[in-house]
Amino acid sequence: xxxxxxxxxxPVEVPSEVLLAGARPTVHHRSADFPPIFARCQEKLRKxxxxxxxxxxxxxxxxxxxxxxxxxxxxPGDTVVVYNAGKFGERWGKIGRTYGxxxxxxxxxxxxPLDPALVENTLRKHPETRAVIVTHTETSxxxxxDMKGLGEVVSRTDAITIIDSVSAxxxxxxxxxxxxxxxxxxxxxxxxxxxxxxxxxxxxxxALAAMKDxxxxxxxxxxxxxxxxxxxxxxxxxxxxxxxxxxxxxLDMLLAEGMENNWARHTVLSRxxxxxxxxxxxxxxxxxxxxxxxxxxxxxxxxxxAFNKELKSRGITIAGGQDHLxxxxxxxxxxxxxxxxxxxTIVSAVEMALAASGHAFELGKGVAAAMEVLRAYHPAxxxxxxxxxxxxxxxxxxxxxx
Amino acid sequence: xxxxxxxxxxPVEVPSEVLLAGARPTVHHRSADFPPIFARCQEKLRKxxxxxxxxxxxxxxxxxxxxxxxxxxxxPGDTVVVYNAGKFGERWGKIGRTYGxxxxxxxxxxxxPLDPALVENTLRKHPETRAVIVTHTETSxxxxxDMKGLGEVVSRTDAITIIDSVSAxxxxxxxxxxxxxxxxxxxxxxxxxxxxxxxxxxxxxxALAAMKDxxxxxxxxxxxxxxxxxxxxxxxxxxxxxxxxxxxxxLDMLLAEGMENNWARHTVLSRxxxxxxxxxxxxxxxxxxxxxxxxxxxxxxxxxxAFNKELKSRGITIAGGQDHLxxxxxxxxxxxxxxxxxxxTIVSAVEMALAASGHAFELGKGVAAAMEVLRAYHPAxxxxxxxxxxxxxxxxxxxxxx
Numbered sequence: 033x034x035x036x037x038x039x040x041x042x043p044v045e046v047p048s049e050v051l052l053a054g055a056r057p058t059v060h061h062r063s064a065d066f067p068p069i070f071a072r073c074q075e076k077l078r079k080x081x082x083x084x085x086x087x088x089x090x091x092x093x094x095x096x097x098x099x100x101x102x103x104x105x106x107x108p109g110d111t112v113v114v115y116n117a118g119k120f121g122e123r124w125g126k127i128g129r130t131y132g133x134x135x136x137x138x139x140x141x142x143x144x145p146l147d148p149a150l151v152e153n154t155l156r157k158h159p160e161t162r163a164v165i166v167t168h169t170e171t172s173x174x175x176x177x178d179m180k181g182l183g184e185v186v187s188r189t190d191a192i193t194i195i196d197s198v199s200a201x202x203x204x205x206x207x208x209x210x211x212x213x214x215x216x217x218x219x220x221x222x223x224x225x226x227x228x229x230x231x232x233x234x235x236x237x238x239a240l241a242a243m244k245d246x247x248x249x250x251x252x253x254x255x256x257x258x259x260x261x262x263x264x265x266x267x268x269x270x271x272x273x274x275x276x277x278x279x280x281x282x283l284d285m286l287l288a289e290g291m292e293n294n295w296a297r298h299t300v301l302s303r304x305x306x307x308x309x310x311x312x313x314x315x316x317x318x319x320x321x322x323x324x325x326x327x328x329x330x331x332x333x334x335x336x337x338a339f340n341k342e343l344k345s346r347g348i349t350i351a352g353g354q355d356h357l358x359x360x361x362x363x364x365x366x367x368x369x370x371x372x373x374x375x376x377t378i379v380s381a382v383e384m385a386l387a388a389s390g391h392a393f394e395l396g397k398g399v400a401a402a403m404e405v406l407r408a409y410h411p412a413x414x415x416x417x418x419x420x421x422x423x424x425x426x427x428x429x430x431x432x433x434x
Numbered sequence: 435x436x437x438x439x440x441x442x443x444x445p446v447e448v449p450s451e452v453l454l455a456g457a458r459p460t461v462h463h464r465s466a467d468f469p470p471i472f473a474r475c476q477e478k479l480r481k482x483x484x485x486x487x488x489x490x491x492x493x494x495x496x497x498x499x500x501x502x503x504x505x506x507x508x509x510p511g512d513t514v515v516v517y518n519a520g521k522f523g524e525r526w527g528k529i530g531r532t533y534g535x536x537x538x539x540x541x542x543x544x545x546x547p548l549d550p551a552l553v554e555n556t557l558r559k560h561p562e563t564r565a566v567i568v569t570h571t572e573t574s575x576x577x578x579x580d581m582k583g584l585g586e587v588v589s590r591t592d593a594i595t596i597i598d599s600v601s602a603x604x605x606x607x608x609x610x611x612x613x614x615x616x617x618x619x620x621x622x623x624x625x626x627x628x629x630x631x632x633x634x635x636x637x638x639x640x641a642l643a644a645m646k647d648x649x650x651x652x653x654x655x656x657x658x659x660x661x662x663x664x665x666x667x668x669x670x671x672x673x674x675x676x677x678x679x680x681x682x683x684x685l686d687m688l689l690a691e692g693m694e695n696n697w698a699r700h701t702v703l704s705r706x707x708x709x710x711x712x713x714x715x716x717x718x719x720x721x722x723x724x725x726x727x728x729x730x731x732x733x734x735x736x737x738x739x740a741f742n743k744e745l746k747s748r749g750i751t752i753a754g755g756q757d758h759l760x761x762x763x764x765x766x767x768x769x770x771x772x773x774x775x776x777x778x779t780i781v782s783a784v785e786m787a788l789a790a791s792g793h794a795f796e797l798g799k800g801v802a803a804a805m806e807v808l809r810a811y812h813p814a815x816x817x818x819x820x821x822x823x824x825x826x827x828x829x830x831x832x833x834x835x836x
Binding site: 345346 | 435436437439449450687691696699744747748749770771772773774775776778779782783785786789790796797798799801802803805806808809811812813814
């Protein structure tokens with residue numbers, strides 16, 4: 033009776049309520065049946081985004097949504113600033129160059145968060161900058177950057193912010209309007225708890241204005257078409273109808289939980305994971321770990337392939353390192369529909385796989401450390417209170433409130 | 435994002451494959467569509483029963499199946515011997531008296547296993563005995579009785595054995611033919627991993643012969659009708675068609691695992707649970723614990739209502755004590771579609787609820803003890819090898835191989 037558990041930073045476990053919602057009969061998207069579904073999703077999406085801005089929904093991956101944001105607002109020759117400190121930051125630079133944009137890459141090094149002051153200086157030197165493209169949480173390194181600080185500095189210039197929040201959205205705190213962010217992009221198979229197949233991109237008034245004279249060649253990824261159709265609660269191209277059913281279900285679940293509570297839950301679960309890894313004598317890769325991914329340095333003597341095989345044989349999916357981190361880190365996540373006992377599961381799985389891979393430690397120490405954090409949870413109090421209460425157990429100084 | 439986990443000794447978690455199989459369109463049970471489904475289920479059921487005997491499938495609960503076995507083979511005035519050492523044993527005595535049978539109750543006390551020698555002596559004194567009704571695993575106390583020894587002694591007499599294997603079936607080792615058992619009854623919502631609604635009763639040649647002159651009043655529960663219809667791959671009354679779809683799926687899963695492997699898995703998982711409870715300083719209720727239910731004495735100072743509330747608030751369902759054990763024990767199970775990480779989950783949940791209820795112990799000790807047993811598991815080796823390998827970690831002397 034094998035059971036499979038997915039602890040990758042996307043795709044994630046899809047709740048059965050969401051799967052069942054997607055199994056309803058497909059309506060014709062050009063009939064009167066579809067616009068009310070679109071409208072309800074739009075309204076609920078904005079609540080999750082904490083924004084008044086419209087949100088385009090594409091049948092695409094998360095990368096499709098970020099590319100759409102870039103090409104719909106920037107032209108060949110435009111200066112764009114890209115934060116590249118991992119696999120995904122690297123990708124946005126490549127896309128900019130593909131369209132002939134003048135890409136300025138900020139490269140603090142993998143695992144380093146973006147310093148808003150660095151962006152501020154860059155924009156001072158390059159006042160012609162059209163857009164600043166930043167990855168909210170870099171999945172490849174488990175690092176979170178300061179979106180509020182970024183919004184603060186970019187909003188004072190003519191540039192717009194394009195946030196790749198693909199892995200962070202609905203897990204890390206994000207308030208588009210209050211934090212003065214222009215475009216926030218995400219995908220389906222992360223904390224939105226959906227099967228893959230939808231891309232999302234919001235646009236502030238400043239972003240919509242930038243779209244007016246943008247000249248990058250695009251058609252399917254042209255967000256102007258999406259925002260125009262959205263005025264009639266419709267999409268320019270065939271929408272992924274059944275994923276909209278699932279989307280509405282997942283948005284209802286997120287709003288029932290409440291975003292503050294949701295963000296705090298992700299914080300506590302990742303804190304418990306960090307506490308566990310630290311208790312096992314392991315070190316974290318990132319200087320500023322996100323709630324999205326716990327990236328852990330593989331200890332000496334533990335070979336990634338053998339370690340991962342031990343996990344896989346027990347039905348557990350996690351992620352390894354990418355590019356030069358291959359074989360050096362392992363990464364796991366409790367992103368979306370995860371709770372206390374999921375952390376207990378992944379930590380005990382990591383312990384058993386470490387033990388089977390020859391790492392010496394006291395079996396159970398990691399789970400005990402996680403439980404010390406998790407025991408504080410009680411639904412009557414909610415996650416926000418638990419988050420405050422467990423700060424003293426946070427093993428990463430950078431994450432403690434200043 | 436609350437998640438619910440069921441660790442009761444039935445109903446149990448139903449795998450999504452089984453649920454989805456049951457969601458297929460309902461065929462007409464009096465059309466040519468149904469008999470092939472019936473025939474395939476019958477063939478697979480016999481493999482799980484390890485028998486050549488036919489197995490009646492009723493739209494009923496497990497109690498319905500045991501009552502059907504009793505009334506189809508015994509008449510008013512017949513002597514029946516009933517092992518009563520818990521809630522369910524008590525019930526079979528009540529049913530016997532309801533039909534005017536002469537019920538001889540063997541009452542070793544709750545939590546005590548049945549001694550086959552006691553049955554042997556009773557049958558010597560009462561050679562007129564028509565049937566011996568024994569609960570394989572008494573769910574109310576977490577106790578298993580020796581079915582092989584029972585078959586040995588009863589098969590030498592004119593009496594038949596009627597085994598209430600409702601909670602044990604497909605979890606505890608059972609070999610109907612080899613162990614010379616006559617009727618084995620079970621229900622859907624235990625280790626068969628189904629939603630409730632099906633009852634099962636097999637019948638050996640000796641049992642079928644006993645049915646010929648049995649005169650208890652019965653119609654729906656008259657198994658003779660079921661065995662007659664079964665000759666044409668049919669049922670005498672409307673079958674629960676969609677549960678047959680689910681049944682075939684669950685039987686396929688059980689046979690893919692293999693019964694030896696399945697029994698060993700249940701043994702190891704329950705061994706890990708017992709090791710965990712013992713490591714927490716708790717004691718087990720039963721003298722001979724079954725793999726079906728871990729019944730634990732509530733420690734001093736921990737009140738069942740408060741303890742259970744802590745578990746429930748974390749989405750965990752277990753069972754309390756019944757009748758005079760109310761408030762004195764708690765019971766949990768990993769019965770059916772459960773694996774290594776389910777044990778980790780229920781043990782960590784019990785620890786957190788104990789801690790929240792004021793019990794003093796070192797958090798994590800139970801999980802660590804469970805992991806010491808569970809770490810031996812590797813699918814490449816299979817559960818049978820792991821069962822042998824972890825015998826040294828068995829905390830209950832009665833369960834060690836003699």
